[in-house]
Amino acid sequence: MGFTLEEVARQVGGTVVGDGSVVVSGVAGIREAEPGQLTFLSNPKYERYLPMTRASAIIVSGDYAGRQDLNGKPLIVAENPYGAFARAMEMLGDPADAVEKGIHPSAVIAESATIGEGVSIGPQVVIGKEAVIGDGTVVYPGVYIGAGVQVGRDTIIRPNVTLKAASRIGDRVIVHSGSVIGSDGFGFAREGDCHRKVPQIGTVIVGDDVEIGANVCIDRATVGATRIGNGTKIDNLVQIAHNVVVGEGSIVVAQVGISGSTEVGRGVVLGGQAGLVGHITIGDGAMVAAQAGVTRSIDARERVSGYPAQKHSVAKRLLACLQRLPDLFRRVKDVEARLDRLEEDD
Amino acid sequence: MGFTLEEVARQVGGTVVGDGSVVVSGVAGIREAEPGQLTFLSNPKYERYLPMTRASAIIVSGDYAGRQDLNGKPLIVAENPYGAFARAMEMLGDPADAVEKGIHPSAVIAESATIGEGVSIGPQVVIGKEAVIGDGTVVYPGVYIGAGVQVGRDTIIRPNVTLKAASRIGDRVIVHSGSVIGSDGFGFAREGDCHRKVPQIGTVIVGDDVEIGANVCIDRATVGATRIGNGTKIDNLVQIAHNVVVGEGSIVVAQVGISGSTEVGRGVVLGGQAGLVGHITIGDGAMVAAQAGVTRSIDARERVSGYPAQKHSVAKRLLACLQRLPDLFRRVKDVEARLDRLEEDD
C-alpha cells in the first residue's frame, strides 16, 4: 500500500518541494531507509546523513528546503518534522501483533464482570468480579484484571500486565507489558523493633490518553487515590508510590522514582533515573534533570539538576567551579608562599 | 459495618477524647475523609488540614488533645497515630480482590507437589514438581512456582509472580506482582574476549513476615543461598543480587540495588535508589540515604549519604562548602589582587 508524497503531505500538514507524485510505501530511519521509503530529519546530529540517504523522500524543516546537496530529492517541508513523521508512520507503518476480536476460550472472566462492545480478550487472561472493560478495549494474553477494576474505552493492555485495587483506567490508555498498577503502597508503622504493615486500601486513578511503559509500578493509595492525569506519558521501570499525584500532560522518563504523597504538576518533565522524596510539590512546567535527587518542593517552570537538586543555572556554576578546584588549591598554595615571603620581608 | 470510637480506641490502644459513642464505618486521608469516616494526623505537614477535615473523628498524638480549633470533634489519642490508624484500617478497611478457596481448574499443578489445607490457587497458575504450598496460602492468577519451591503458611503470592530455584519462602510473606525470586545471578568468568556463564545453582531463602514489592528481583546464589531475614520489607523495583544477605527487620526502599555477596545487617534502612557495591558489610541499624552510592563497608548505626557514600554529617558539610565555592573563588581572586598590590609596594 503506497501513497504519493502529495497525499502524505496533506495528511501530515506539510508542503511538497519537488516531485509530489513520487510514491512511498513505508517509513524508516535516515540511515536504514531504502528506495520507496520516506524518512525524516529532526535532530541536527543526523544532518550529515542527509546527502547519503537512500530514502525516496525526506520530511525536513524549512531550513533545508533550498539545499543543493540533496540532488533534487523530493522533500516534505513541515514545521515539526518529527511530528509530521509520526503522522506519516500512522499512514504507512506496519501494525504490531493484534489480538482477535472476542474473548478467547482460555480466558477466565467472572460472571459479574461487564465486557463492552468490540472488546478483544486474549488467551490466559483473568478478569475478576465486577470488573468493567470499556468498548473497543484490547486485553492481551496473560493479563490479570482484579475485582472491581474499571478500564475505559479503546484502551490497550499489553501482555502480562497486572491491574489491581479496583483501579480506574481511562480511555485510549496504553499499558505496556509487565506493569503493575494497584500494588500495595510501602507503608509500615514501627512497633518496637518490628514494622507493622499499614493496610493499603486506596486505589489508582489513571486519566485518558495516558501511556504507561513496561515494568512500571504504580502503587495504590493508603487511603484515597494515587492519580495520573490525562495525557501523561510514563516510560519503563518507573516507580510511583502510594498517594502520588501526577498532573496532566507530564513526561516521566525511565527509572524515575516518585516517593509517597508527592504531587507533580501539569506539563512537568522528570528526566531518567531522577528521584523525588515524598510529600513535596513539583510546580507546573518544572523540569527535573536526569539522575537529579529532588529533596524539596520545586516552583512552577523551575529547572533543577544535581543532588540535592537545585536551580540548574546554580548547579551548572557549581559543577564548573568544581572542575577548577585543583587549580584553586594550587592558587591558594601559591598565595600562602607569597605571604610567607612578604611576612619574612616585613 | 461500623464501630464506636470506644471500640476502635480499645482495639488500637488509644484513648477517646470527646464522644466515644460516635460510630465510624470507614477510614480515609485527612483531606478525603467524609462524615462517618475516621482519619489521622501523623506528619505535621498535614496539620493545616486538621480544622477542615470532614471526618467524624481523628486519631492524633497527645499534643493535639487540647486544641480549640477542632470544634469538639472526637479524637482518639494514641502514642503512635500512624500505627493506630493502621490497626483501625484492619478493622474498617475494605479487603482487596480475593482468590476463591480451592484450586482453579485451569491451574496446572504437578502431581508430586504438596498443597496444604485451605489453600487458594487462582486460574492460570503453574506449580512444578515437589513444590510445597503451606496451609492457608493464597496464590493469585498467572503465578509460576518452580520445581522444589517451598512456600510457607498464610503467605500471599500476587498475580504474575515467578518463584524459581527451589526457593524457600516463609510464613505470612507477601510477594507483589511481577516479582522474580530465584532468577540466575549475574556471574560470568572471562575467557579471552568472551564471558562464560557461571552456572547459578544456589537458592533464595526468604524469612517469615517479609514483604516484597512489585517487579522486585532477588537472584539465586551461585552456590549456597541469597537470604532475606524475618520481618524485612522490600519496596518495588529493588535488585538483590546473588549471595546477598539482608538481616531481620530491615527496610529496602524502591529501586535500591544491592550487588553480589554484600551483607546487610538487621534494622538497616536503605533509601530509595541507593546502590551498594558487592562484597561489603552494612552494620546493624545503619541508614543509607536515598541515591547514595556505597562503596565500602558501613559500621553499625552509621548514617551515610552521597557518592561515594560517607558519614552523613561529613557529606552535609561538604555540600555546604560546595555551595559557597563560587564565593571562595572570588575571595581567592581578591586575595591575589591584594597580594599583587602589597608586592608592588614592597
Add this chain to the structure above:
Amino acid sequence: MGFTLEEVARQVGGTVVGDGSVVVSGVAGIREAEPGQLTFLSNPKYERYLPMTRASAIIVSGDYAGRQDLNGKPLIVAENPYGAFARAMEMLGDPADAVEKGIHPSAVIAESATIGEGVSIGPQVVIGKEAVIGDGTVVYPGVYIGAGVQVGRDTIIRPNVTLKAASRIGDRVIVHSGSVIGSDGFGFAREGDCHRKVPQIGTVIVGDDVEIGANVCIDRATVGATRIGNGTKIDNLVQIAHNVVVGEGSIVVAQVGISGSTEVGRGVVLGGQAGLVGHITIGDGAMVAAQAGVTRSIDARERVSGYPAQKHSVAKRLLACLQRLPDLFRRVKDVEARLDRLEEDD
C-alpha cells in the same frame, strides 16, 4: 554422582596438588561447603576462610599452592579459579527446574507458528501468528511470544517473559523472567500542550549467546532495530530504549538505563545504575562506573565515573579535592587574616 579430583582437574583445565583420587560430588561456597564438596578461592577478601573450609578440595590460583595452613588438603590449581569453578559447576551442579519436552496442552499456539524439533513449551504459553521457535528451545510457563517473533535454537525463555514486535532472538540466548522485549519506545511529538504518540514500528534484534536478566526492558525501535550484539550479558532491571545498539561481548550491570539511539561498543562495561543520555557513542572497551551519569560520547577504552561522567582519574582527583574543601576554606580565611595584618602594617 561424583568425580575424582583428577577427573575434575582434567575437565576444568587445572592441575591437582595433593591426593587426586579424592571424590567430590557437589560444589559450594568456601563458608558453606561440606565434606564431599569442592569449593574455590578467587577474591582475596575470602582468603581468611581458606584454612577453616570444610570442603574436601579447593580450586585456587598458583599463589596458594604451597601454603602450609591448608593441612595438606588437596587443591586444583588453575590460572582462573572462578572460571574453573564455573566449569566444575557444570559437571557437579544441580540443574534447575525443567520444562518437559513437547507442547503442554494448555499452551495456545497460532496455527501459522513454526515450532522446531525438540522444543519444550510449558503451560499457559501463548505464541502468535507466524512466530518461529528454533530447535531445542525451551519456553517456560506464562510466556507471551507475539506474532512474527523469531526465537533461535537452544534458547531458554524463562517464565512470564514477553517478546513482541516481531523481535529476532538468537541462538543459545537466555531471557529471564518478567523481561519485556519489543515494547514501544518512548517517543512523542509535542503538539501544543499535548504529546502525540510517535508510532513505534521497528523491531529488536538480539544476537547469539546473549543473557538478559529479570524484569529487563528492551524497547523496539521507532523504525529500524534496537540491537544487542552477540555474547552481551544484561543484568536485571536494565532499561534499553528504542534504537539503542549494544555491541558484542559487553556487560550491562543491574538497573542501568540507556537512552534512545545511543550506541554502545564492543566489550564495554556499564556499572550498576549508570545512566546514559541519548544519541551518544560509547567506544569499544570503555568502562562506565556504577551510578555514573554519562552526558557525552566516550572514547574507546576510556574509563569514566561521576556526574556528569568524566575520565575516572580526573573524577577521583576532584573527589579528593572536595574532601579537603573545608580545610581550604580555613586556609583562605587564614590567608585573609594574614593579609589584613600586612596591610595594616603597610
